[in-house]
Amino acid sequence: xxxxxxLSPAHSTRSADxxxxxxxxxxxxxxxxxxxxxxxxxxxxxxxxYLVTRYANVHHVDNDPETFSADETGSLMKRVMGxxxxxxxxxxxxxxxxxxxxxxxxxxxxxxWTPLFRRNAERLLVEMRDAGEAELVSQFAAPYAAANLRDIxxxxxxxxxxxxAWSQAMMDGTGNYADDPTVWAxxxxxxxxxxxxxxxxxxxxxxxxxxxxxxxxxxxxDPLSPAEISANVKVTIGGGLNEPRDxxxxxxxxxxxxxxxxxxxxxxxxxxxxxxxxxxxWTSPIGMYPxxxxxxVELGGAMLPAxxxxxxxxxSANRDPRQFxxxxxxxxxxxxxxxxxxxxxxxxxxxxxxxxxxVGQVALPMLFDQLPGLRLSGRRPVRAGGWVFRxxxxxxxxxxx
Amino acid sequence: xxxxIYNHADGTHDVVDAPAGTxxxxxxxxxxxxxxxxECGGQAMCATCHVxxxxxxxxxxxxxxxxxxxxxxxxxxxxxxxxxxLGCQLFAGEAFDEIEVxxxxxxx
Ligand code: FES
Numbered sequence: 001x002x003x004x005x006x007l008s009p010a011h012s013t014r015s016a017d018x019x020x021x022x023x024x025x026x027x028x029x030x031x032x033x034x035x036x037x038x039x040x041x042x043x044x045x046x047x048x049x050y051l052v053t054r055y056a057n058v059h060h061v062d063n064d065p066e067t068f069s070a071d072e073t074g075s076l077m078k079r080v081m082g083x084x085x086x087x088x089x090x091x092x093x094x095x096x097x098x099x100x101x102x103x104x105x106x107x108x109x110x111x112x113w114t115p116l117f118r119r120n121a122e123r124l125l126v127e128m129r130d131a132g133e134a135e136l137v138s139q140f141a142a143p144y145a146a147a148n149l150r151d152i153x154x155x156x157x158x159x160x161x162x163x164x165a166w167s168q169a170m171m172d173g174t175g176n177y178a179d180d181p182t183v184w185a186x187x188x189x190x191x192x193x194x195x196x197x198x199x200x201x202x203x204x205x206x207x208x209x210x211x212x213x214x215x216x217x218x219x220x221x222d223p224l225s226p227a228e229i230s231a232n233v234k235v236t237i238g239g240g241l242n243e244p245r246d247x248x249x250x251x252x253x254x255x256x257x258x259x260x261x262x263x264x265x266x267x268x269x270x271x272x273x274x275x276x277x278x279x280x281x282w283t284s285p286i287g288m289y290p291x292x293x294x295x296x297v298e299l300g301g302a303m304l305p306a307x308x309x310x311x312x313x314x315x316s317a318n319r320d321p322r323q324f325x326x327x328x329x330x331x332x333x334x335x336x337x338x339x340x341x342x343x344x345x346x347x348x349x350x351x352x353x354x355x356x357x358x359v360g361q362v363a364l365p366m367l368f369d370q371l372p373g374l375r376l377s378g379r380r381p382v383r384a385g386g387w388v389f390r391x392x393x394x395x396x397x398x399x400x401x
Numbered sequence: 402x403x404x405x406i407y408n409h410a411d412g413t414h415d416v417v418d419a420p421a422g423t424x425x426x427x428x429x430x431x432x433x434x435x436x437x438x439x440e441c442g443g444q445a446m447c448a449t450c451h452v453x454x455x456x457x458x459x460x461x462x463x464x465x466x467x468x469x470x471x472x473x474x475x476x477x478x479x480x481x482x483x484x485x486x487l488g489c490q491l492f493a494g495e496a497f498d499e500i501e502v503x504x505x506x507x508x509x
Contacts, residue, residue: 277509336509342441346444
């Protein structure tokens with residue numbers, strides 16, 4: 001299918017002023033369905049962006065970084081975290097990606113990190129097991145993701161609780177379009193805390209290289225500067241924590257509510273990897289990311305001016321019926337097709353192999369194995385939320401003990 | 402124009418004419434060839450573009466790089482030490498003028 005054939009003739013961009021941020025937060029999928037049908041590239045005043053909601057257009061944007069730049073002007077992420085690789089294009093992006101990516105490649109994940117993931121999961125499960133019930137996001141998914149991340153980044157002296165708090169504060173800052181001063185104050189305190197931890201870690205890792213990301217950036221063929229390392233560590237703390245946390249919660253919830261699929265997975269644990277991947281497609285943890293046009297361009301039938309701020313809505317692309325049959329269903333048997341849950345092209349998620357291993361190969365099988373009869377406790381309703389980032393907010397579960 | 406033949410496990414095949422510079426992965430993805438995913442867009446990061454090159458077409462292909470080698474070990478379908486390649490690392494006009502590959506049954 002040629003992408004150009006998907007583009008309808010140009011017409012003036014429609015404004016979707018009916019879209020409300022509250023609706024997107026609670027359940028974005030009906031909104032996305034309407035946008036995909038009525039205005040696949042729409043100016044959405046509530047988001048102050050053009051939202052791109054169809055699979056073909058999102059894929060096209062990902063694969064044309066010269067027109068659709070990641071280096072957004074006035075980016076809140078840059079303001080909070082500094083200029084990380086996530087907001088760079090071309091050679092400077094590639095250089096940082098190469099340096100930071102070494103410990104995230106599959107061999108390192110398998111040999112260095114997977115045994116550590118097992119230890120981190122085991123420790124949390126031992127703490128939980130006798131209670132017979134838990135809120136799975138805050139008691140397992142989040143601390144598990146934080147412990148793994150701390151080890152991979154190379155800040156072993158930081159507690160998972162601190163890392164979680166910093167991550168949240170910085171992410172709140174990157175979404176602080178309301179310009180709330182208390183949010184700025186919290187995110188600034190968090191970035192200062194990260195810099196303090198780095199000031200302690202850098203000399204140590206400079207003298208004693210190890211397998212961590214900070215060490216890789218310091219000792220790369222073309223080493224990164226302290227400012228570059230700081231920005232990339234911050235973006236990794238921001239992104240590296242909520243994505244595995246959220247996909248883990250979503251995957252558990254999906255299996256608990258699809259008993260037939262669960263039964264099959266339990267008899268063939270290799271299917272946990274498929275569960276992981278389908279969960280990323282079904283409820284993509286990163287639902288939207290920004291891009292900015294470098295020139296006037298037509299996209300999805302809309303004319304975009306140069307400098308237009310876009311929201312690339314992966315959460316919608318991955319539910320586009322033009323790409324996936326019955327896209328709202330969680331279905332581990334669906335024919336394997338590329339989804340965009342990790343992005344695509346130059347910014348394809350650097351942490352994809354870490355997430356696959358830590359969630360799909362370690363946490364999911366261990367949870368279902370060690371918490372027999374795992375089920376929703378029914379004490380409170382399960383709650384999901386978010387659209388820029390989407391995941392479960394409350395997943396009360398119980399098991400036999 | 403360089404030609405790529407994709408053989409599927411069910412005995413069917415696709416033939417795609419690929420402009421010079423197009424990779425075996427990109428030609429499949431844009432040509433709607435089933436069984437090649439290309440999730441990372443060609444960065445040797447995802448291993449979802451794994452193909453088995455037909456033995457008689459192996460001559461003249463560039464060597465497997467370190468990154469490609471590591472990624473091939475992660476391919477869902479077993480690696481064949483002689484024939485396995487990442488489709489995103491083989492470019493029409495550079496690596497071949499005509500190539501015939503077998504598409505694995507699964508990429509994930
Ligand atoms: S497309 Fe990802 S490794 Fe080839």
